[in-house]
Amino acid sequence: MIQEDIRKDLQLKWRRLQENMSKTGADGCLLSVDVNLYYVAGRVYSGYFYLPAEGDPWLFVKRPNGLTGDQVHYIRKPEQMPELFAEHQIPLPKKLLLEGDELAYNEYMRLAAAFKPEETGNATALLRQTRSVKTPWEIEQFRLSARQHILTYSEITGCFRPGMTDIELQYEIEKRMRKNGSMGLFRAFGANMDIFMGSLLAGDNAETPSPFDFALGGGGVNSSLPIGANGTLLKEGTAVMVDMAGNYTPYITDMTRVFSVGKLPEEAYRAHQVALEIQEAVTNISRPGTSCAEMYNLSLEIAEKAGLGDCFMGTKQQAKFVGHGIGIQINELPVLTPRSKEVLEPAMVFALEPKFVLPGIGAVGIENSFLVTETGIEKLTIFEEEIIRLD
Structure with missing residues (x-):
């Protein structure tokens, strides 16, 4: 899915984002806004990008068809993500970062209800801070x-x-x-x-x-x-x-x-x-x-x-x-x-x-x-x- 000429760049961004996540005590960051998806995935798609506090990201895609990769999964609705987490033995985050300054209220609440974290935080602020220093x-x-x-x-x-x-x-x-x-x-x-x-x-x-x-x-x-x-x-x-x-x-x-x-x-x-x-x-x-x-x-x-x-x-x-x-x-x-x-x-x-x-x-x-x-x-x-x- 990811072109080789930007793979290293994306990996650098993931590590930088994870370093900033660790400062907030977050276990995971879930993104779906087009600008943030481009930043972390190298392309815009309909779906979600999940970055755990450690390790590589998971992509949950609705559209377009044809995206492939070991950690790419197609879904119809966000409620399927926790099911896939269980199937692949991905721990659910206790503190989940969501795009609080960009998501509609209903979408924010739906994602929080699907994952049931003990705490949520604002991924928007973290992404803007991370994006301020360029690769x-x-x-x-x-x-x-x-x-x-x-x-x-x-x-x-x-x-x-x-x-x-x-x-x-x-x-x-x-x-x-x-x-x-x-x-x-x-x-x-x-x-x-x-x-x-x-x-x-x-x-x-x-x-x-x-x-x-x-x-x-x-x-x-x-x-x-x-x-x-x-x-x-x-x-x-x-x-x-x-x-x-x-x-x-x-x-x-x-x-x-x-x-x-x-x-x-x-x-x-x-x-x-x-x-x-x-x-x-x-x-x-x-x-x-x-x-x-x-x-x-x-x-x-x-x-x-x-x-x-x-x-x-x-x-x-x-x-x-x-x-x-x-x-x-x-x-x-x-x-x-x-x-x-x-x-x-x-x-x-x-x-x-x-x-x-x-x-x-x-x-x-x-x-x-x-x-x-x-x-x-x-x-x-x-x-x-x-x-x-x-x-």
């Missing part, structure tokens, strides 16, 4: 995604035609994304986090608050999806912020660049330079052990010193973070917030995105993806960082 294979996937992400951004100026709206420009960028290998799916953690293949914000739409927990908002095409492009005409003096996903492998890179229709007012270029200064200052202090709160607080300090604190990460609604981990989902751990207790660790991959919103002009700023190395960080998304003219 060598995962890091290579980021590099592949970054390469195609950069290629697409290099083609954006060729997408523009005078008289376009922001939505029309986004259509053209999405077309090139797909041609360059984009999976077309943008995964995010948490409820109510629907989005397109990324976000494009032009002019005053960048000020529009959104219910979604992204750095900036936008009104969207209608109230059923209030995020991103809204039909703004791309006219002279408009800033266009492009934050389209790097979903060219299952591991998503994150990159934002600013384009202009004609020349922008001088305040836009000044604010953009401050964003670049924030990026430089934060990356200069970033290394294993660096506090994520320190990274945020330094960013805010520079913004306020430049007199731009009131438009840092928004105006009518300001995001209280300046970066976040990335991976199979766009919003993984760690998160760069003022009260974060997290610190950088080697092999974490995160996005840093200092941005400003200027009324009457639009959003300016920068976002790049970084790999934490043993001694510092490495930028993965290397592309022109000044404001790029579209005409």
